[in-house]
Amino acid sequence: MMFTRGFLRIVSALTALILASCQMPAPQAYQPQAAQAGPFMLGVDVLASRGFDLLRGKRVGLITNHTSITGRGERTRTAFQRALGPNLTALYAPEHGIDGTIGAGIHVSTRRDSVTGLTVYSLYGPTRKPTPAMLAPIDVLVFDLQDIGCRSYTYISTMIVAMEAAAENGKQFVVLDRPNPLGGWRVEGPPLEAKWKSFVGQIPVPYVHGMTAGELAMMAAARGWVSRVPRLDVVKMQGWSRGMVWQDTGLRWYRTSPNIPHATSPFYYVATGILGGATSVDIGIGTENPFGYAGGSGVNPHALLAYCQRLNTPGVSFAPYSKNGFGGVRLNIHPRSTADITALDVLLLAEINRLSGGKVVGRMSGSKLNLFNKVYGSESLHSDLRRGVPATSIVARWQGYNQSFRSQRQRFLLYP
Numbered sequence: 001m002m003f004t005r006g007f008l009r010i011v012s013a014l015t016a017l018i019l020a021s022c023q024m025p026a027p028q029a030y031q032p033q034a035a036q037a038g039p040f041m042l043g044v045d046v047l048a049s050r051g052f053d054l055l056r057g058k059r060v061g062l063i064t065n066h067t068s069i070t071g072r073g074e075r076t077r078t079a080f081q082r083a084l085g086p087n088l089t090a091l092y093a094p095e096h097g098i099d100g101t102i103g104a105g106i107h108v109s110t111r112r113d114s115v116t117g118l119t120v121y122s123l124y125g126p127t128r129k130p131t132p133a134m135l136a137p138i139d140v141l142v143f144d145l146q147d148i149g150c151r152s153y154t155y156i157s158t159m160i161v162a163m164e165a166a167a168e169n170g171k172q173f174v175v176l177d178r179p180n181p182l183g184g185w186r187v188e189g190p191p192l193e194a195k196w197k198s199f200v201g202q203i204p205v206p207y208v209h210g211m212t213a214g215e216l217a218m219m220a221a222a223r224g225w226v227s228r229v230p231r232l233d234v235v236k237m238q239g240w241s242r243g244m245v246w247q248d249t250g251l252r253w254y255r256t257s258p259n260i261p262h263a264t265s266p267f268y269y270v271a272t273g274i275l276g277g278a279t280s281v282d283i284g285i286g287t288e289n290p291f292g293y294a295g296g297s298g299v300n301p302h303a304l305l306a307y308c309q310r311l312n313t314p315g316v317s318f319a320p321y322s323k324n325g326f327g328g329v330r331l332n333i334h335p336r337s338t339a340d341i342t343a344l345d346v347l348l349l350a351e352i353n354r355l356s357g358g359k360v361v362g363r364m365s366g367s368k369l370n371l372f373n374k375v376y377g378s379e380s381l382h383s384d385l386r387r388g389v390p391a392t393s394i395v396a397r398w399q400g401y402n403q404s405f406r407s408q409r410q411r412f413l414l415y416p
Contacts, residue, residue: 040239040249043176043214044079044144045071047235052083054140054174054233061090061138061171063123063162066100067146067254076144076176081116089137091116094145094158095124096257103258124154128199129161132169140172141165146256147213148266149182151192152273152375155256157202159213160220167228175234177214177414179249181266183335184242184415186210187402188270189342192377200374206398206405207342207377208270210242212414219412234414241416245335259290267333268292271316271341274381275349277372279363280356282326293321295328296352296360304329307351313339328352343395346381350391361385 047054048070060080062068068076080088091098097108098120108122121134135141141162145155159175166173189207197204203216203225211219214234221229246253246263253263260269268284268291275294276283284293295301301320308318308329315337318329333341353360361382364372373379384394 040071040251041237042071042178042251043235043237044068044076046238047176048079048083052080054172054235055084055087055142058087058139058172059089059137060084060087061092061135061141062088063092063094063141063143063145063158065093065096065098065145067256068144069252069254071251073252075115077113077116077118080142088116088118090134091118091120092123092130092134092141092162093120095154097124100255100257123158123162128158130165130169135165135169135171138171140174142174142176143213143217144176144178145213146178146254147180148256148260148269149180149186149208149210150266150270150273151189151203151205151207151209151377152200153256153269154199156213156216157199159217160202160226163217163220163230163232164226164228167226167230171230173217173230173232175214175217175232177212177234177237179237179240179244179246179251180210180212181246181253181263182208182210182270183245184210184212184413187406187409188340188398189402190377190381190398191401196374196377196379198374200371201377206402207274209405209409211409211412212237212240215409215412215414218414219409222412236414242413247335259285261290264333264335265289265291267335267337267341268331271331271333271345272348274342274345274372274376275352277368277375278349278353278360279368280359281352282323282328284330289330292331293328294331294348294352295321295326296356297326299327299352299355301327301329303355304348304351308348311344311347313337313344315339316341316344340395343398346395347391349381350385350394353385 064077070079091113096102108124110122111120113120143159147155163173186208187206187210192201192204203220220226221232255261272283272291272294280297282295283291301322305320315334316339317332321330
Protein backbone atom coordinates (compact mmCIF):
# COMPACT_ATOMS: atom_id res chain seq x y z
CA MET A 1 0.00 0.00 0.00
CA MET A 2 1.39 3.43 -0.97
CA PHE A 3 1.15 6.46 1.34
CA THR A 4 1.90 10.09 0.57
CA ARG A 5 4.48 11.95 2.60
CA GLY A 6 1.74 14.20 3.91
CA PHE A 7 -0.27 11.24 5.16
CA LEU A 8 2.78 9.77 6.90
CA ARG A 9 3.48 13.11 8.59
CA ILE A 10 -0.10 13.18 9.88
CA VAL A 11 0.18 9.61 11.22
CA SER A 12 3.52 10.43 12.87
CA ALA A 13 2.06 13.53 14.53
CA LEU A 14 -0.99 11.60 15.76
CA THR A 15 1.25 8.89 17.19
CA ALA A 16 3.29 11.48 19.07
CA LEU A 17 0.16 13.15 20.41
CA ILE A 18 -1.32 9.86 21.64
CA LEU A 19 1.86 8.65 23.32
CA ALA A 20 2.30 11.94 25.14
CA SER A 21 -1.36 12.28 26.14
CA CYS A 22 -1.20 10.79 29.65
CA GLN A 23 -2.11 13.58 32.08
CA MET A 24 0.92 13.53 34.33
CA PRO A 25 3.69 15.96 35.31
CA ALA A 26 6.58 16.40 32.89
CA PRO A 27 9.42 13.86 33.27
CA GLN A 28 12.36 14.91 35.38
CA ALA A 29 15.27 13.46 37.27
CA TYR A 30 13.87 11.31 40.05
CA GLN A 31 13.20 13.32 43.19
CA PRO A 32 11.39 11.75 46.16
CA GLN A 33 7.99 13.33 46.66
CA ALA A 34 7.06 14.22 50.21
CA ALA A 35 4.19 12.12 51.54
CA GLN A 36 1.02 13.90 52.55
CA ALA A 37 -0.49 14.09 56.04
CA GLY A 38 2.34 12.65 58.08
CA PRO A 39 4.62 9.62 57.74
CA PHE A 40 3.72 6.98 55.18
CA MET A 41 1.82 3.97 56.52
CA LEU A 42 0.31 0.98 54.74
CA GLY A 43 -3.27 -0.04 55.46
CA VAL A 44 -2.04 -2.97 57.55
CA ASP A 45 0.06 -0.61 59.67
CA VAL A 46 -2.85 1.77 60.15
CA LEU A 47 -5.03 -1.14 61.28
CA ALA A 48 -2.31 -2.26 63.73
CA SER A 49 -2.00 1.29 65.09
CA ARG A 50 -5.74 1.14 65.88
CA GLY A 51 -5.36 -2.12 67.78
CA PHE A 52 -6.95 -4.19 65.00
CA ASP A 53 -10.29 -2.62 65.95
CA LEU A 54 -12.19 -3.94 62.91
CA LEU A 55 -11.24 -7.52 63.75
CA ARG A 56 -11.49 -7.74 67.52
CA GLY A 57 -13.58 -10.66 68.74
CA LYS A 58 -14.02 -12.08 65.23
CA ARG A 59 -12.70 -15.14 63.45
CA VAL A 60 -10.45 -13.81 60.71
CA GLY A 61 -9.46 -15.15 57.29
CA LEU A 62 -6.62 -13.45 55.40
CA ILE A 63 -6.05 -13.36 51.63
CA THR A 64 -2.29 -13.11 51.63
CA ASN A 65 1.03 -13.98 50.03
CA HIS A 66 4.71 -13.04 50.13
CA THR A 67 3.89 -9.39 49.24
CA SER A 68 1.75 -9.03 52.36
CA ILE A 69 4.45 -7.32 54.41
CA THR A 70 4.10 -4.57 57.00
CA GLY A 71 6.06 -1.34 56.78
CA ARG A 72 8.53 -2.82 59.28
CA GLY A 73 9.15 -5.84 57.03
CA GLU A 74 7.09 -8.38 58.95
CA ARG A 75 4.70 -10.81 57.25
CA THR A 76 1.10 -9.66 57.65
CA ARG A 77 0.04 -13.16 58.68
CA THR A 78 2.70 -13.21 61.42
CA ALA A 79 1.57 -9.81 62.71
CA PHE A 80 -2.05 -10.97 62.63
CA GLN A 81 -1.33 -14.20 64.46
CA ARG A 82 0.60 -12.38 67.18
CA ALA A 83 -2.20 -9.81 67.64
CA LEU A 84 -5.24 -12.06 67.14
CA GLY A 85 -3.96 -15.41 68.39
CA PRO A 86 -6.35 -18.28 67.61
CA ASN A 87 -8.83 -15.83 66.03
CA LEU A 88 -6.73 -15.91 62.87
CA THR A 89 -8.33 -19.08 61.58
CA ALA A 90 -7.60 -19.40 57.84
CA LEU A 91 -5.38 -18.15 55.03
CA TYR A 92 -6.14 -17.87 51.30
CA ALA A 93 -3.57 -17.65 48.50
CA PRO A 94 -3.97 -16.16 44.98
CA GLU A 95 -2.18 -16.99 41.71
CA HIS A 96 1.53 -17.74 42.27
CA GLY A 97 0.81 -19.15 45.76
CA ILE A 98 1.47 -17.87 49.25
CA ASP A 99 5.23 -17.76 48.59
CA GLY A 100 4.96 -16.22 45.10
CA THR A 101 7.06 -18.92 43.45
CA ILE A 102 4.48 -20.66 41.23
CA GLY A 103 4.50 -19.66 37.56
CA ALA A 104 1.77 -17.74 35.77
CA GLY A 105 -1.36 -19.76 35.02
CA ILE A 106 -0.29 -22.80 37.08
CA HIS A 107 -2.80 -24.09 39.63
CA VAL A 108 -2.03 -23.54 43.31
CA SER A 109 -2.73 -26.35 45.81
CA THR A 110 -4.39 -25.97 49.20
CA ARG A 111 -1.79 -26.76 51.86
CA ARG A 112 -0.62 -26.00 55.38
CA ASP A 113 1.39 -22.81 55.95
CA SER A 114 4.81 -23.49 57.47
CA VAL A 115 4.86 -20.01 59.07
CA THR A 116 1.53 -20.01 60.94
CA GLY A 117 0.49 -23.66 60.83
CA LEU A 118 -2.86 -22.63 59.31
CA THR A 119 -4.54 -24.06 56.24
CA VAL A 120 -3.86 -22.00 53.10
CA TYR A 121 -6.88 -22.39 50.84
CA SER A 122 -6.09 -22.03 47.14
CA LEU A 123 -7.91 -19.29 45.24
CA TYR A 124 -6.19 -20.30 42.01
CA GLY A 125 -7.02 -23.96 41.59
CA PRO A 126 -10.29 -25.88 41.07
CA THR A 127 -12.04 -22.68 42.22
CA ARG A 128 -10.99 -19.05 42.18
CA LYS A 129 -13.88 -17.96 44.35
CA PRO A 130 -13.89 -19.00 48.02
CA THR A 131 -16.46 -21.73 48.61
CA PRO A 132 -18.87 -21.79 51.56
CA ALA A 133 -16.74 -24.54 53.12
CA MET A 134 -13.60 -22.38 52.83
CA LEU A 135 -15.38 -19.47 54.52
CA ALA A 136 -17.07 -21.51 57.26
CA PRO A 137 -14.23 -20.99 59.79
CA ILE A 138 -14.33 -17.16 59.57
CA ASP A 139 -16.47 -14.10 60.28
CA VAL A 140 -14.43 -11.54 58.35
CA LEU A 141 -12.29 -11.90 55.22
CA VAL A 142 -9.30 -9.54 54.92
CA PHE A 143 -7.55 -8.74 51.61
CA ASP A 144 -3.89 -7.68 51.76
CA LEU A 145 -2.07 -8.21 48.44
CA GLN A 146 0.25 -5.89 46.53
CA ASP A 147 -1.27 -5.27 43.10
CA ILE A 148 0.59 -3.75 40.12
CA GLY A 149 -2.10 -1.45 38.71
CA CYS A 150 -2.93 -3.28 35.46
CA ARG A 151 -6.32 -4.88 34.71
CA SER A 152 -4.91 -8.18 33.45
CA TYR A 153 -2.99 -8.92 36.67
CA THR A 154 -5.12 -11.35 38.66
CA TYR A 155 -4.87 -10.07 42.24
CA ILE A 156 -7.76 -7.62 41.81
CA SER A 157 -9.82 -10.38 40.18
CA THR A 158 -9.19 -12.45 43.31
CA MET A 159 -10.41 -9.54 45.43
CA ILE A 160 -13.60 -9.10 43.40
CA VAL A 161 -14.72 -12.73 43.47
CA ALA A 162 -13.80 -12.93 47.17
CA MET A 163 -16.02 -9.89 47.83
CA GLU A 164 -18.91 -11.70 46.12
CA ALA A 165 -18.28 -14.85 48.14
CA ALA A 166 -18.13 -12.86 51.38
CA ALA A 167 -21.49 -11.25 50.60
CA GLU A 168 -23.10 -14.57 49.65
CA ASN A 169 -21.94 -16.14 52.91
CA GLY A 170 -22.66 -13.23 55.25
CA LYS A 171 -19.02 -12.35 55.91
CA GLN A 172 -17.54 -8.89 56.42
CA PHE A 173 -14.86 -7.87 53.87
CA VAL A 174 -11.88 -5.67 54.73
CA VAL A 175 -9.31 -4.28 52.28
CA LEU A 176 -5.94 -3.20 53.68
CA ASP A 177 -4.88 -0.67 51.09
CA ARG A 178 -1.49 -0.53 49.38
CA PRO A 179 0.11 1.79 46.79
CA ASN A 180 -0.45 1.52 43.08
CA PRO A 181 3.16 1.25 41.82
CA LEU A 182 2.14 2.95 38.55
CA GLY A 183 0.94 5.97 40.53
CA GLY A 184 -2.59 7.29 40.80
CA TRP A 185 -2.90 9.49 37.72
CA ARG A 186 -2.13 7.12 34.84
CA VAL A 187 -5.36 6.06 33.06
CA GLU A 188 -4.73 4.27 29.77
CA GLY A 189 -5.92 1.59 27.43
CA PRO A 190 -9.00 -0.07 26.01
CA PRO A 191 -12.24 -0.83 27.83
CA LEU A 192 -13.27 -4.37 28.73
CA GLU A 193 -16.21 -5.64 26.72
CA ALA A 194 -18.67 -7.73 28.76
CA LYS A 195 -18.20 -10.66 26.38
CA TRP A 196 -14.53 -10.88 27.37
CA LYS A 197 -14.89 -10.69 31.14
CA SER A 198 -12.49 -13.23 32.65
CA PHE A 199 -9.98 -13.69 35.44
CA VAL A 200 -7.54 -11.48 33.47
CA GLY A 201 -10.24 -8.84 33.19
CA GLN A 202 -12.83 -9.08 35.95
CA ILE A 203 -14.09 -5.49 36.14
CA PRO A 204 -14.80 -2.91 33.39
CA VAL A 205 -11.90 -0.52 33.94
CA PRO A 206 -9.20 0.63 31.49
CA TYR A 207 -6.14 -1.57 31.06
CA VAL A 208 -4.39 0.89 33.40
CA HIS A 209 -6.81 2.43 35.90
CA GLY A 210 -4.66 4.49 38.30
CA MET A 211 -6.52 3.24 41.40
CA THR A 212 -5.65 1.33 44.57
CA ALA A 213 -7.26 -1.95 45.60
CA GLY A 214 -9.35 -0.14 48.20
CA GLU A 215 -10.61 2.39 45.68
CA LEU A 216 -11.45 -0.36 43.18
CA ALA A 217 -13.34 -2.32 45.87
CA MET A 218 -15.47 0.73 46.65
CA MET A 219 -16.13 1.45 42.97
CA ALA A 220 -16.99 -2.19 42.24
CA ALA A 221 -19.46 -2.26 45.12
CA ALA A 222 -21.14 0.99 44.10
CA ARG A 223 -21.25 0.30 40.35
CA GLY A 224 -22.68 -3.21 40.55
CA TRP A 225 -19.52 -4.94 39.37
CA VAL A 226 -20.00 -7.58 42.08
CA SER A 227 -23.12 -9.73 42.06
CA ARG A 228 -23.66 -9.08 45.77
CA VAL A 229 -22.05 -6.45 47.98
CA PRO A 230 -20.61 -7.42 51.38
CA ARG A 231 -20.23 -5.20 54.38
CA LEU A 232 -17.08 -3.47 53.15
CA ASP A 233 -14.38 -1.64 55.09
CA VAL A 234 -11.30 -0.12 53.48
CA VAL A 235 -8.38 0.72 55.74
CA LYS A 236 -6.70 3.64 54.00
CA MET A 237 -2.99 4.22 53.83
CA GLN A 238 -1.59 7.27 55.52
CA GLY A 239 0.61 9.64 53.56
CA TRP A 240 0.11 8.29 50.04
CA SER A 241 -0.81 10.65 47.21
CA ARG A 242 -1.55 10.01 43.55
CA GLY A 243 1.68 11.49 42.24
CA MET A 244 3.85 9.08 44.24
CA VAL A 245 5.78 6.25 42.63
CA TRP A 246 7.03 3.27 44.60
CA GLN A 247 10.37 4.86 45.51
CA ASP A 248 8.52 7.68 47.28
CA THR A 249 7.07 5.28 49.86
CA GLY A 250 10.43 4.19 51.28
CA LEU A 251 9.20 0.58 51.11
CA ARG A 252 11.23 -2.35 49.87
CA TRP A 253 9.79 -3.97 46.74
CA TYR A 254 8.95 -7.67 46.99
CA ARG A 255 8.48 -9.31 43.59
CA THR A 256 4.73 -9.73 43.22
CA SER A 257 5.24 -12.77 40.96
CA PRO A 258 8.25 -14.44 39.33
CA ASN A 259 8.29 -12.03 36.37
CA ILE A 260 7.66 -8.82 38.34
CA PRO A 261 10.99 -8.64 40.20
CA HIS A 262 11.55 -4.88 40.38
CA ALA A 263 9.57 -1.85 41.53
CA THR A 264 9.69 -0.64 37.92
CA SER A 265 8.50 -3.99 36.49
CA PRO A 266 4.81 -2.95 36.43
CA PHE A 267 5.67 -0.28 33.84
CA TYR A 268 7.30 -2.86 31.58
CA TYR A 269 4.39 -5.27 32.11
CA VAL A 270 2.08 -2.59 30.70
CA ALA A 271 4.46 -1.69 27.86
CA THR A 272 4.74 -5.23 26.44
CA GLY A 273 2.13 -7.42 28.13
CA ILE A 274 -0.34 -7.27 25.25
CA LEU A 275 2.47 -7.81 22.72
CA GLY A 276 3.59 -10.84 24.74
CA GLY A 277 0.33 -12.64 23.97
CA ALA A 278 1.06 -12.72 20.23
CA THR A 279 2.98 -15.36 18.24
CA SER A 280 6.75 -15.52 17.63
CA VAL A 281 7.54 -12.56 19.87
CA ASP A 282 10.05 -11.93 22.65
CA ILE A 283 9.38 -9.69 25.65
CA GLY A 284 12.35 -10.71 27.77
CA ILE A 285 10.83 -13.39 29.99
CA GLY A 286 13.78 -15.19 31.57
CA THR A 287 16.06 -12.15 31.40
CA GLU A 288 17.15 -9.67 34.07
CA ASN A 289 14.20 -7.46 33.10
CA PRO A 290 11.09 -9.50 32.20
CA PHE A 291 8.72 -7.55 29.91
CA GLY A 292 11.58 -5.13 29.17
CA TYR A 293 12.13 -6.34 25.59
CA ALA A 294 10.02 -6.02 22.45
CA GLY A 295 11.04 -8.20 19.54
CA GLY A 296 9.94 -10.72 16.98
CA SER A 297 11.29 -13.68 15.07
CA GLY A 298 13.37 -12.47 12.13
CA VAL A 299 12.73 -8.79 12.91
CA ASN A 300 15.49 -6.33 11.98
CA PRO A 301 16.35 -4.64 15.30
CA HIS A 302 17.62 -1.47 13.65
CA ALA A 303 14.43 -1.06 11.65
CA LEU A 304 12.36 -1.36 14.84
CA LEU A 305 14.73 1.03 16.66
CA ALA A 306 14.33 3.60 13.89
CA TYR A 307 10.55 3.34 14.24
CA CYS A 308 10.69 3.72 18.02
CA GLN A 309 12.96 6.75 17.76
CA ARG A 310 10.34 8.50 15.65
CA LEU A 311 7.79 8.11 18.45
CA ASN A 312 7.34 10.79 21.05
CA THR A 313 7.85 8.73 24.23
CA PRO A 314 9.01 11.10 26.99
CA GLY A 315 10.76 9.08 29.67
CA VAL A 316 11.15 5.97 27.47
CA SER A 317 14.30 5.11 25.51
CA PHE A 318 15.23 2.16 23.31
CA ALA A 319 18.31 0.12 22.38
CA PRO A 320 18.56 -2.58 19.68
CA TYR A 321 19.15 -6.24 20.49
CA SER A 322 19.19 -9.59 18.71
CA LYS A 323 19.36 -13.13 20.10
CA ASN A 324 18.34 -16.63 19.07
CA GLY A 325 16.81 -15.44 15.81
CA PHE A 326 14.76 -12.68 17.46
CA GLY A 327 15.39 -8.98 16.90
CA GLY A 328 13.94 -5.93 18.55
CA VAL A 329 14.51 -3.26 21.17
CA ARG A 330 15.20 -3.15 24.90
CA LEU A 331 13.09 -0.59 26.71
CA ASN A 332 14.19 1.78 29.47
CA ILE A 333 11.18 3.37 31.19
CA HIS A 334 11.56 6.11 33.79
CA PRO A 335 8.93 5.75 36.56
CA ARG A 336 7.87 9.35 35.93
CA SER A 337 7.50 8.87 32.17
CA THR A 338 4.52 10.78 30.79
CA ALA A 339 4.16 8.57 27.72
CA ASP A 340 1.02 6.48 27.26
CA ILE A 341 2.76 3.14 27.72
CA THR A 342 -0.33 1.07 26.90
CA ALA A 343 -0.45 2.84 23.54
CA LEU A 344 3.25 2.04 23.14
CA ASP A 345 2.42 -1.65 23.68
CA VAL A 346 -0.04 -1.65 20.77
CA LEU A 347 2.23 0.43 18.52
CA LEU A 348 5.11 -1.99 19.14
CA LEU A 349 2.85 -4.95 18.41
CA ALA A 350 1.67 -3.43 15.14
CA GLU A 351 5.17 -2.53 13.95
CA ILE A 352 6.69 -5.89 14.92
CA ASN A 353 3.82 -7.56 13.08
CA ARG A 354 4.56 -5.42 10.01
CA LEU A 355 8.29 -6.13 10.14
CA SER A 356 7.59 -9.87 10.45
CA GLY A 357 5.38 -9.86 7.37
CA GLY A 358 2.20 -10.28 9.41
CA LYS A 359 3.25 -13.51 11.14
CA VAL A 360 2.94 -12.17 14.69
CA VAL A 361 -0.81 -11.66 14.42
CA GLY A 362 -1.63 -13.89 11.46
CA ARG A 363 -0.63 -17.16 13.11
CA MET A 364 -2.68 -16.75 16.29
CA SER A 365 -5.54 -19.18 16.85
CA GLY A 366 -7.32 -21.29 19.44
CA SER A 367 -6.55 -20.84 23.13
CA LYS A 368 -3.74 -18.37 22.46
CA LEU A 369 -6.05 -16.02 20.57
CA ASN A 370 -8.75 -16.44 23.21
CA LEU A 371 -6.35 -15.37 25.98
CA PHE A 372 -5.03 -12.51 23.83
CA ASN A 373 -8.58 -11.18 23.40
CA LYS A 374 -9.31 -11.57 27.12
CA VAL A 375 -6.21 -9.60 28.09
CA TYR A 376 -7.00 -6.83 25.62
CA GLY A 377 -10.70 -6.92 26.53
CA SER A 378 -11.97 -7.31 22.97
CA GLU A 379 -11.35 -9.19 19.73
CA SER A 380 -11.07 -5.84 17.94
CA LEU A 381 -7.27 -5.50 18.23
CA HIS A 382 -6.58 -8.79 16.50
CA SER A 383 -9.23 -8.10 13.88
CA ASP A 384 -8.03 -4.53 13.23
CA LEU A 385 -4.39 -5.50 12.86
CA ARG A 386 -5.32 -8.33 10.47
CA ARG A 387 -7.23 -5.79 8.37
CA GLY A 388 -4.38 -3.28 8.38
CA VAL A 389 -6.03 -0.64 10.56
CA PRO A 390 -3.30 1.79 11.71
CA ALA A 391 -2.31 1.36 15.35
CA THR A 392 -2.76 5.09 15.87
CA SER A 393 -6.43 4.77 14.92
CA ILE A 394 -6.85 1.86 17.34
CA VAL A 395 -5.32 3.83 20.20
CA ALA A 396 -7.26 7.00 19.36
CA ARG A 397 -10.52 5.16 20.11
CA TRP A 398 -9.59 4.80 23.79
CA GLN A 399 -9.14 8.46 24.54
CA GLY A 400 -12.78 9.43 25.06
CA TYR A 401 -13.36 6.35 27.21
CA ASN A 402 -10.30 7.14 29.33
CA GLN A 403 -11.55 10.69 29.91
CA SER A 404 -14.98 9.39 30.88
CA PHE A 405 -13.46 6.87 33.29
CA ARG A 406 -11.41 9.60 34.99
CA SER A 407 -14.66 11.39 35.75
CA GLN A 408 -16.51 8.22 36.85
CA ARG A 409 -13.80 7.16 39.28
CA GLN A 410 -13.51 10.58 40.93
CA ARG A 411 -15.92 10.01 43.83
CA PHE A 412 -14.18 6.77 44.81
CA LEU A 413 -10.69 8.22 45.10
CA LEU A 414 -9.40 8.10 48.68
CA TYR A 415 -6.15 10.03 48.16
CA PRO A 416 -5.27 13.49 46.79
